[in-house]
Amino acid sequence: MPELPEAESIARFLRRTILGRRLKAVHVKRTDIIHGDGRSLEVLLPGRRIVAVERRAKRVEIAASGGVRLIFRLGMSGRITIAPSASFVEPHTHVRFLLSGRREELRFRDPRRFGGLWCLTPATRRHGYTGRQLGEVGLEPLTATPAPFRCALTRRRQIKALLMDQAVIAGLGNIYCDESLYAARIHPLTIAASLNRVACASLLRAVQRTLNRAIAHNGSTLADYRNADGEPGSFQRLHRVYQREGRPCRRCRTPIVRILAAGRSTFFCPACQKLN
DNA sequence: CGCATTTCCTGGAGGC
């Protein structure tokens, strides 16, 4: 379940390892996970240099020369790895990008195929693109300031659903929503518009602290997630509520409760996070 | 508009 911290960890690793290198060749095994410019990556990409690696929301974005942008959405089980070209290719590896320099390649795997790869080019910007749409995303929580953050929250929706909505706040998924709400002592079903200025500011600080700590631990690995170097994250050891149903709250020892909110398992401490 | 429900998909977990 890569969320913002996992995508950030991958982007940082890629920046260290592939920035400035060239895409020598591309092998696509599944075309149906690729969207954007209709032309095949095999003809579009070879020879281009990697000029930037960025993260936006939960997405990892690679900018190549000539205004070409590769946007990886990892969904549930998406993984980006750098591997020796001769190494075993794991099942569900949909695209392989051979890199200049060492005999290495970037691989995109996604067994469950909730993710995808968007190839945006000057042509797609002029004429729109084919395949699945890449939804707009909202405020970047790490750089957001209190006023726009509060503005985004002044709606009559449950705070959990709102934080999960990528068009509103970008990059928070189930884990970091629950962890942030716990840190801010806010019940997940609270109507967002009922939070006052102080509560919103406190929530933003909690979100930022939670995300920054998770990034420092290379994200959370529950099952699938690995960083681009193949290593799991370790932030799951610091989870306060997520997947801790029935276990004592680390602040007050009250058992953590699990409910369904916004269609997702939601964990919170009923004593620390009171409704109203 | 809000929000619950359904769909996509596979691997891992649990039941027997």
Add this chain to the structure above:
DNA sequence: TGCCTCCAGGAAATGC
């Protein structure tokens, strides 16, 4: 040991 069912979960579409 092996087969079967169930289910998580991000995003988008559908229904109310």
